[in-house]
Amino acid sequence: MKSIVIALSIGLMTLPIPAIAQDAFAAYQKGDYATAYKGFESLASQGNANAMNNLGIMLMGGQGIKKDPMAAAQWFQKSAEKGQLDAITNLGTLYELGQGVPQNYARAAELYRAAADYGIGNAQYNLAQLFEAGKGVPKDPAQAYVWYSLAARAGDQDAAAAKTKLEPMLDKTLHGQAEAFVRNWKPKQG
Numbered sequence: 001m002k003s004i005v006i007a008l009s010i011g012l013m014t015l016p017i018p019a020i021a022q023d024a025f026a027a028y029q030k031g032d033y034a035t036a037y038k039g040f041e042s043l044a045s046q047g048n049a050n051a052m053n054n055l056g057i058m059l060m061g062g063q064g065i066k067k068d069p070m071a072a073a074q075w076f077q078k079s080a081e082k083g084q085l086d087a088i089t090n091l092g093t094l095y096e097l098g099q100g101v102p103q104n105y106a107r108a109a110e111l112y113r114a115a116a117d118y119g120i121g122n123a124q125y126n127l128a129q130l131f132e133a134g135k136g137v138p139k140d141p142a143q144a145y146v147w148y149s150l151a152a153r154a155g156d157q158d159a160a161a162a163k164t165k166l167e168p169m170l171d172k173t174l175h176g177q178a179e180a181f182v183r184n185w186k187p188k189q190g
Helices: 019-030 033-045 049-061 069-081 085-097 105-116 121-133 141-153 157-169 172-184
Strands: none
Touching: 019 033, 019 049, 033 049, 049 069, 049 085, 069 085, 085 105, 085 121, 105 121, 121 141, 121 157, 141 157, 141 172
16 A cells, blocks of 8 residues: 655645745745644635645644644545545545544545546555455455556556566456556546
């Protein structure tokens, strides 16, 4: 499983990017986590989904504030409700690990699938792992192969290796069907 998507979200904020977001992001990059946290908190209170996700990341890492997986889960949930795809993936990771929320593989799979359908590589990789292990979803090497393939297409080297490892487990028909699905797959838009 890939861990929390640690890249802070700034690029998806509506343009022009508010100065407070630029300042918070710059503070984070300099390691001034207390200032960054305050800036993201201010933006989150205004309903900014990226800032909400960033607060969750900082709370999971104990950056600028005491580590608090439960509070992180709440921020990821708020951000996810606004459609922020990294937050959806991050929330899925918390459900998979049982950090800040009760462990629930089925819920993790639902969240990963929601983000994976939009082409989020970490979500695709994590969903593939759940299919490979049969956690929260039926064990299905063909589905695991599909999602590893899509994550690999998004540039994930771990997914490429996992896909190669699974390939011999698929008969010729399943392999052909999986490859056709991957070839024709397009991420959701919007």
